[in-house]
Amino acid sequence: MSRVHSAAAFGDDATRVMSTADSPPDALAVALRRASNGDEHAFRLLYRAIQPGLLRYLRVITGADAEDVASEAWLQVARDLTSFRGELDGFRGWVTTIARNRAMDHLRHLRRQPVTDGPFEELAERPGSCDTEQSVVDAMSTDGALALIAKLPRDQAEAVLLRVVVGLDAKGAAQVLGKRPGAVRTAAHRGLRKLAELLKQEGVTLLRPSALKDMR
Amino acid sequence: MSAHRSRRLGRRTAERMLSGAPVDGPLAEVLAAAAAAGRESELAGEQAAVAAFRSARLADDVPAQTEPVRRFAGALTVKIAAAAAVILTAGGVAVAAVSGNLPGQQEDSKPVVATTSATTTQGSSQARSGGKRGGESGEAQPPKKDDDKNTPSPSLEGLCTAALTGNKAEHGNALDNPAFGALIAAAGGKEQVPAFCENLLATKKQNAPASDEQGKGNGSAKDNAPGPPDNRGQQKKSETTTHTGNGNGPNSQQPQGNEKKPGH
Numbered sequence: 001m002s003r004v005h006s007a008a009a010f011g012d013d014a015t016r017v018m019s020t021a022d023s024p025p026d027a028l029a030v031a032l033r034r035a036s037n038g039d040e041h042a043f044r045l046l047y048r049a050i051q052p053g054l055l056r057y058l059r060v061i062t063g064a065d066a067e068d069v070a071s072e073a074w075l076q077v078a079r080d081l082t083s084f085r086g087e088l089d090g091f092r093g094w095v096t097t098i099a100r101n102r103a104m105d106h107l108r109h110l111r112r113q114p115v116t117d118g119p120f121e122e123l124a125e126r127p128g129s130c131d132t133e134q135s136v137v138d139a140m141s142t143d144g145a146l147a148l149i150a151k152l153p154r155d156q157a158e159a160v161l162l163r164v165v166v167g168l169d170a171k172g173a174a175q176v177l178g179k180r181p182g183a184v185r186t187a188a189h190r191g192l193r194k195l196a197e198l199l200k201q202e203g204v205t206l207l208r209p210s211a212l213k214d215m216r
Numbered sequence: 217m218s219a220h221r222s223r224r225l226g227r228r229t230a231e232r233m234l235s236g237a238p239v240d241g242p243l244a245e246v247l248a249a250a251a252a253a254g255r256e257s258e259l260a261g262e263q264a265a266v267a268a269f270r271s272a273r274l275a276d277d278v279p280a281q282t283e284p285v286r287r288f289a290g291a292l293t294v295k296i297a298a299a300a301a302v303i304l305t306a307g308g309v310a311v312a313a314v315s316g317n318l319p320g321q322q323e324d325s326k327p328v329v330a331t332t333s334a335t336t337t338q339g340s341s342q343a344r345s346g347g348k349r350g351g352e353s354g355e356a357q358p359p360k361k362d363d364d365k366n367t368p369s370p371s372l373e374g375l376c377t378a379a380l381t382g383n384k385a386e387h388g389n390a391l392d393n394p395a396f397g398a399l400i401a402a403a404g405g406k407e408q409v410p411a412f413c414e415n416l417l418a419t420k421k422q423n424a425p426a427s428d429e430q431g432k433g434n435g436s437a438k439d440n441a442p443g444p445p446d447n448r449g450q451q452k453k454s455e456t457t458t459h460t461g462n463g464n465g466p467n468s469q470q471p472q473g474n475e476k477k478p479g480h
Contacts, residue, residue: 085401
């Protein structure tokens, strides 16, 4: 989660929130405990810490409906949180599992391939520049990165996203995916290698969202 | 190490990148971009989520964390209808296998009818023909609801049913699914889950008929209630849905997300 920080783009309240996320393990662990006891503000903290990564993951696997899927997942989380027992990592995995199951249901329902052209064209159209603090990643938009990751085979894309974007460890990602940690680790490593290759081939085009359509 | 990182990604470097450790290079930049700070647009659902959280808590006036058992015991009667829907979807696969119907197909007529078999987790086909308590529970519900507040989260029952059903259906490792974390935690360990669930569901089984009779004295007397139970059930079902919707959102759907998976 060291990457999911530094957002000062959300106004006063949110800035406070995200500064909490700057020291994630402790602050969020406390938030989890409080939220379990009904603390609404704490729940908000958890939402803000987890939702962006979760949504990005969902966007890659479900495309345009990611927000709906995420919303449904959060409704369930909100409702069932008091019966959740576990630590922050477990919570993250729990939320992600709920969201993934919803996503799979959704895809099943739509009978459509998870990785299609749609999502990424849409990704490309999204304003990626509204982030105020993208210090490390000036050259590469979040959407461009997601679009690149989305070109991976699905298992690799999921493994990479769950680790890097959602912030799960190998074991947590494996639980979400219902696989062995070793298998997920392998998929993630392969995904990274493949990403490196893709980057070599088309990295430059990523800098221009308009080029995304050509990538597919 | 950094020298050949770009040429051939070592396992160690890969693992570091995956863990979010700072690594230089274009690939690391891609990952950093993907994991960059959240955007406001990504938090559009925040209010809805918080509102759901709030109403779930309002419905929860017994602090669930400290007294889970009491909460469930107290809520059981209220939850029967909700649990029925949950079970129908939770155990959806098994139920479908038994009844030969997919939940989606008969959704309208079945959930309430399944109230009858809510505690048995089986024989939705028999429940279907014996709509006896479909009507009854439908009538008995609103008073119960008033008595007992609008309790959300039949999740443990749903999870239990799913877990037990899953086991029966030879998906014994369903409990490995993190979705069952709450259940495992509540039971005090994975090994305890079957006993815990049987206990929980058995308690419900005992409570359910009793409270039905209480709530509606002539309820169980109308065993073979004439008329179309399905229709009545249908009406009540939508009512129930509305009620539970207050407290906890798409109640009947939610476990679906969790529980379908082991079945497939």
